[in-house]
Amino acid sequence: xxxxxxxxxxxxxxxxxxxxxxxxxxxxxxxxxxxxxxxxxxxxxxxxxxxxxxxxxxxxxxxxxxxxxxxxxxxxxxxxxxxxxxxxxxxxxxxxxxxxxxxxxxxxxxxxxxxxxxxxxxxxxxxxxxxxxxxxxxxxxxxxxxxxxxxxxxxxxxxxxxxxxxxxxxxxxxxxxxxxxxxxxxxxxxxxxxxxxxxxxxxxxxxxxxxxxxxxxxxxxxxxxxxxxxxxxxxxxxxxxxxxxxxxxxxxxxxxxxxxxxxxxxxxxxxxxxxxxxxxxxxxxxxxxxxxxxxxxxxxxxxxxxxxxxxxxxxxxxxxxxxxxxxxxxxxxxxxxxxxxxxxxxxxxxxxxxxxxxxxxxxxxxxxxxxxxxxxxxxxxxxxxxxxxxxxxxxxxxxxx
Amino acid sequence: xxxxxxxxxxxxxxxxxxxxxxxxxxxxxxxxxxxxxxxxxxxxxxxxxxxxxxxxxxxxxxxxxxxxxxxxxxxxxxxxxxxxxxxxxxxxxxxxxxxxxxxxxxxxxxxxxxxxxxxxxxxxxxxxxxxxxxxxxxxxxxxxxxxxxxxxxxxxxxxxxxxxxxxxxxxxxxxxxxxxxxxxxxxxxxxxxxxxxxxxxxxxxxxxxxxxxxxxxxxxxxxxxxxxxxxxxxxxxxxxxxxxxxxxxxxxxxxxxxxx
Amino acid sequence: xxxxxxxxxxxxxxxxxxxxxxxxxxxxxxxxxxxxxxxxxxxxxxxxxxxxxxxxxxxxxxxxxxxxxxxxxxxxxxxxxxxxxxxxxxxxxxxxxxxxxxxxxxxxxxxxxxxxxxxxxxxxxxxxxxxxxxxxxxxxxxxxxxxxxxxxxxxxxxxxxxxxxxxxxxxxxxxxxxxxxxxxxxxxxxxxxxxxxxxxxxxxxxxxxxxxxxx
Numbered sequence: 001x002x003x004x005x006x007x008x009x010x011x012x013x014x015x016x017x018x019x020x021x022x023x024x025x026x027x028x029x030x031x032x033x034x035x036x037x038x039x040x041x042x043x044x045x046x047x048x049x050x051x052x053x054x055x056x057x058x059x060x061x062x063x064x065x066x067x068x069x070x071x072x073x074x075x076x077x078x079x080x081x082x083x084x085x086x087x088x089x090x091x092x093x094x095x096x097x098x099x100x101x102x103x104x105x106x107x108x109x110x111x112x113x114x115x116x117x118x119x120x121x122x123x124x125x126x127x128x129x130x131x132x133x134x135x136x137x138x139x140x141x142x143x144x145x146x147x148x149x150x151x152x153x154x155x156x157x158x159x160x161x162x163x164x165x166x167x168x169x170x171x172x173x174x175x176x177x178x179x180x181x182x183x184x185x186x187x188x189x190x191x192x193x194x195x196x197x198x199x200x201x202x203x204x205x206x207x208x209x210x211x212x213x214x215x216x217x218x219x220x221x222x223x224x225x226x227x228x229x230x231x232x233x234x235x236x237x238x239x240x241x242x243x244x245x246x247x248x249x250x251x252x253x254x255x256x257x258x259x260x261x262x263x264x265x266x267x268x269x270x271x272x273x274x275x276x277x278x279x280x281x282x283x284x285x286x287x288x289x290x291x292x293x294x295x296x297x298x299x300x301x302x303x304x305x306x307x308x309x310x311x312x313x314x315x316x317x318x319x320x321x322x323x324x325x326x327x328x329x330x331x332x333x334x335x336x337x338x339x340x341x342x343x344x345x346x347x348x349x350x351x352x353x354x355x356x357x358x359x360x361x362x363x364x365x366x367x368x369x370x371x372x373x374x375x376x377x378x379x380x381x382x383x384x385x386x387x388x389x390x391x392x393x394x395x396x397x398x399x400x401x
Numbered sequence: 402x403x404x405x406x407x408x409x410x411x412x413x414x415x416x417x418x419x420x421x422x423x424x425x426x427x428x429x430x431x432x433x434x435x436x437x438x439x440x441x442x443x444x445x446x447x448x449x450x451x452x453x454x455x456x457x458x459x460x461x462x463x464x465x466x467x468x469x470x471x472x473x474x475x476x477x478x479x480x481x482x483x484x485x486x487x488x489x490x491x492x493x494x495x496x497x498x499x500x501x502x503x504x505x506x507x508x509x510x511x512x513x514x515x516x517x518x519x520x521x522x523x524x525x526x527x528x529x530x531x532x533x534x535x536x537x538x539x540x541x542x543x544x545x546x547x548x549x550x551x552x553x554x555x556x557x558x559x560x561x562x563x564x565x566x567x568x569x570x571x572x573x574x575x576x577x578x579x580x581x582x583x584x585x586x587x588x589x590x591x592x593x594x595x596x597x598x599x600x601x602x603x604x605x606x607x608x609x610x611x612x613x614x615x616x617x618x619x620x621x622x623x624x625x626x627x628x629x630x631x632x633x634x635x636x637x638x639x640x641x642x643x644x645x646x647x648x649x650x651x652x653x654x655x656x657x658x659x660x661x
Numbered sequence: 662x663x664x665x666x667x668x669x670x671x672x673x674x675x676x677x678x679x680x681x682x683x684x685x686x687x688x689x690x691x692x693x694x695x696x697x698x699x700x701x702x703x704x705x706x707x708x709x710x711x712x713x714x715x716x717x718x719x720x721x722x723x724x725x726x727x728x729x730x731x732x733x734x735x736x737x738x739x740x741x742x743x744x745x746x747x748x749x750x751x752x753x754x755x756x757x758x759x760x761x762x763x764x765x766x767x768x769x770x771x772x773x774x775x776x777x778x779x780x781x782x783x784x785x786x787x788x789x790x791x792x793x794x795x796x797x798x799x800x801x802x803x804x805x806x807x808x809x810x811x812x813x814x815x816x817x818x819x820x821x822x823x824x825x826x827x828x829x830x831x832x833x834x835x836x837x838x839x840x841x842x843x844x845x846x847x848x849x850x851x852x853x854x855x856x857x858x859x860x861x862x863x864x865x866x867x868x869x870x871x872x873x874x875x876x
Contacts, residue, residue: 152787156432159786163628167635179813208771209778212633213626239454240774242461243757243766273461276707278538279531282686283700286693307542308534312687324626327619327845331854335550337542344622345629346814366636373632374625377782378815381624381789385804388790413760417768424769428776432783440735446773448739449765451715452746453757460756462708484702488709495713503720521668527706529675529871536868537683544861547854567843571851578855583862611852613799617806618849620789625814627782634779 151391155384162380163373173372178346181326183333187318187340188354190291191224198290200230201315204271205294205301206322207240211248213322216366217348218295219252220355221320225293226258232269233287237277237301245271278304285312291339292317299325306337318342345370418641425638463488487523494520551575574611581608666874673874680868719743806849809841 004013008025017027165171194200202225206214225232236242249268253259259268274280281304292315296302302319310317316339319329323344333341342351349367427442494517554568584590584605590598642648686696722736746765753759757766793807794800 151790153433155787155790156783159783163631164635167632168639179815207774208766209774210630211771212631212637212775212779213629215633216629239457240450240766240770242457243763244771247771273457274704275458275462275711276704277531279527279534280700280704280707282534283697283704286697303543304538307538311538311541322626323629324619324623327615327622327849328853328857330850331547331550331857334554334850335546337546344625365640366633369636370629370632373635374628375815377628377632378625378811381786382811384786384790385793385807389794391790392794392796413764417764420768421772425772425776428773429780432780440732441738442773444735444739445742446769446777447718448742449746449769449773451718452743452748453750453762453766453770455712455715455743455747456750456757456762458708458711459751462704463712484698484705487702488705491706492709492713495709496716499713499717499720502717503724521671523706524710525668525672526675526679527703527710529672530679530703532868532871533676533679533683536864537680539861539864543857544865547857547861551851551854551858567847571847571854574848574851575855575858578852579858579862582855582859608852608855609799610802611848612856613802614806614809614844615849615852615856616799617793617803617808618810618845619806619853620785620793620803621807621810621814624782624785624789627778627785630775630779631782634775637775 158384159377159380162383163377166372166376167369171372171376173368173375178349178371178374180350181341181343181347183330183338183341183343184347184350185340185354187221187320187342188224188351190316190318190339191221191228191230191293194228194230194290196229198228198230199288200225200232201284201287201289201292202232202234202269202271203284203292203294203296203301203305204234204236204241204245205238205296205298207236207238207244210297210322211244213344214295214297215248215251216345216370217320217322217342217351218248220348220351221293221295221318221342222249222252223258224351224355226253230291232259233289234269234271235274235284236271237274237280239273239275242271242273245269278308281305281308282312285309287313289313289315291315294319294321296320296325297322299328302329302332302338306332310337320347323347345374415645418645422638422642425634487526490516490520491523495524574607577604577608578611578615579608581605581612669874673871676868676871715743806844809844809849812838812841813845 004015004017004027005011006013006020006023006025006027008020009023011020011023013021013027019025020027234245236245238244246268249259253268256268274283285308292305292309294302294305294317296319299321302317302321302325306317309315317337318340319325319332319338319342321329321341321343323346326341326343326347329338329341329343332338342348345367349371352367424442424445427438428446430436431439431443433439497513497517497520551572554571556572557565557568560568580601581604584601586602586605590601593601643652682699685691686699719740722740725736726733726740746762749765750756750759750762753761756762789807792800793804795804
């Protein structure tokens with residue numbers, strides 16, 4: 001095959017190449033070299049090509065193999081995706097050392113497939129070079145992000161107004177009370193049955209991201225624990241958990257009197273941070289306790305406790321969770337692994353009622369607004385779902401069932 | 402060094418409220434589409450959160466638990482050096498790996514290569530412990546108790562007929578959902594006799610519908626959860642801004658405008 | 662043996678060792694101090710891994726700046742904020758409890774996290790618009806599950822009807838609500854239990870693959 005020497009770095013390139021494969025210099029003005037049998041390439045070049053396959057013009061790296069067989073634009077251009085080599089280019093036209101971001105084990109050995117170099121044109125070369133200069137892709141090739149459609153913004157607007165307007169304009173409360181879920185009452189009873197000064201393990205598995213909902217449901221439970229003079233040992237698996245706990249406990253007990261007891265030095269329970277997720281939870285099983293109370297925004301945190309701690313220390317567990325974590329945890333309530341389950345705004349309402357004392361002054365407007373917001377929000381969502389079905393019917397092309 | 406002098410106590414709380422409000426608006430502005438200001442807020446949030454995580458991790462784990470303990474009594478509990486040494490190896494090897502991935506590879510040497518290999522041990526050990534805990538935990542905390550509960554409850558023969566029927570439905574659907582999750586009809590059923598295929602296809606059909614039904618219910622409950630956050634957000638900012646001077650003036654104007 | 666195969670086998674060996682240790686840890690004669698040391702080592706390594714993760718993010722953004730990639734000024738801002746917050750916390754003895762860090766938490770971190778999560782409700786509404794449709798695969802069943810839970814969770818019909826029609830509506834709705842509760846308590850719960858069992862079985866398969874050196 002005829003080659004063209006690069007005037008800049010001396011690397012042999014295929015005849016007709018517009019740019020040098022190594023340094024990118026323009027080759028059109030360069031004199032064509034003789035075929036390799038007449039003028040052999042410089043001795044270093046074959047070694048480099050063998051040891052540094054990323055310098056090969058057809059190289060894309062195994063990690064750059066698209067998940068889809070052929071992208072749409074390639075198909076349109078009538079191109080075939082180059083075969084993957086065994087290593088990955090890290091960027092800058094292969095000038096940096098190759099790295100493996102993710103490894104996809106290849107079946108059938110480690111030999112490098114030969115590349116159909118003759119099929120490459122100058123345009124393809126330029127594309128390959130630009131690909132090589134890009135960041136290595138860890139997952140699939142980036143898909144074009146669809147611009148927000150008209151509907152999307154309309155939906156956002158409808159929901160924002162449907163919830164915020166009743167709140168800001170003080171629309172009336174619904175006639176009915178929130179529903180009562182099984183699990184709240186046994187949960188209440190489990191704290192009520194605690195002797196004064198009982199040891200309670202507290203897992204603080206939420207931070208400021210979900211405090212808006214978790215504050216509602218945690219407050220009556222924490223207040224109940226304080227009333228029972230429980231000795232709380234609290235931990236959090238989230239870095240922002242202790243700070244969130246400190247703020248919420250201060251809001252619940254601004255006078256610092258609720259948790260006061262002769263044997264407690266600190267006016268509020270302190271929460272420590274434990275990194276490592278479920279892997280460090282067994283540490284907590286070593287501590288003696290009469291009850292474990294899990295304040296969790298995600299069902300997984302409760303599940304991890306039931307898998308890692310509860311079988312070790314056999315301490316009864318009460319889960320206090322966000323509404324979204326409720327259904328996945330119900331099987332654990334049914335099987336008796338949870339002694340109680342208090343979740344969401346409706347669980348908070350029911351627990352507050354069970355406490356038998358007037359709702360805390362701070363909780364009344366919060367709960368009232370939650371009930372108003374939930375009711376109008378549900379109504380708005382129903383309208384949106386109806387709209388979606390209507391739009392699909394109007395479009396006249398229902399998809400296959 | 403005390404960096405807290407950078408924060409004048411007089412106006413910090415008030416400024417913090419308005420900074421937080423503007424920051425919230427910037428984050429919410431992503432709903433209007435991708436734009437520079439929304440991205441700016443997201444980058445600042447990630448930066449602040451990561452910086453905060455560094456401080457909390459250092460303070461609560463590394464400094465307080467280990468560095469302080471070893472500093473106070475360096476030689477008494479000798480076995481405590483083993484985890485600290487493993488952590489140090491992991492840190493150095495991890496840093497080397499990150500540098501290499503960034504293209505800033507340190508000069509090759511046999512020592513560095515040995516350290517890199519040694520660093521793989523604590524990392525792989527951590528992964529192995531996490532996987533082993535997940536496996537044993539899922540068996541003793543979920544698989545065992547849930548399987549026993551489903552089996553026991555489904556087979557209480559002396560129960561009233563309504564309860565018995567419900568329990569049997571629950572058992573049937575539990576098994577159907579499990580079969581629907583783990584079976585690929587194209588792969589697993591083609592070599593089976595026709596009657597087995599028909600039976601299993603029916604069962605999978607049932608399991609799939611039960612899973613969809615549960616997914617719909619789960620969606621509604623999750624929506625309620627996220628809606629709570631939006632309601633709490635509107636409530637929080639309404640109350641917070643109402644408590645400021647500007648907020649009170651705005652409220653007066655609003656009342657005048659609404660005729661209340 | 663290739664490096665990847667060596668890694669896989671080492672992981673398999675460590676996994677087996679971890680399984681044995683976890684089994685031994687449950688035995689009555691195991692010293693408590695040994696158990697504590699094991700899990701505290703995990704805690705320490707997890708802390709170091711978390712910090713390495715932060716350093717990795719720093720390196721990634723530094724690289725974006727060096728290469729002048731898109732949004733590199735934002736990467737610069739991220740690094741500046743990260744270093745400022747971490748530096749401020751590490752330089753004061755109070756650490757995360759220092760007034761400056763508390764201010765950062767209250768003015769940036771908490772509002773930002775709250776807003777990000779509160780925003781999810783809008784995307785969920787968009788998902789409901791798109792997916793809770795009768796014509797889609799499983800759409801009808803999901804819609805039924807969604808409406809059943811809504812009926813139990815938010816008794817909208819009782820709220821929307823005029824007061825004088827409430828008793829008649831209640832007598833009609835009560836059996837409906839009871840049926841909805843049964844659907845949620847029995848078939849939907851059974852399906853969720855099936856998911857839990859399926860997840861646990863998946864862990865067993867993953868464990869077996871690890872032991873065979875095929876993660």
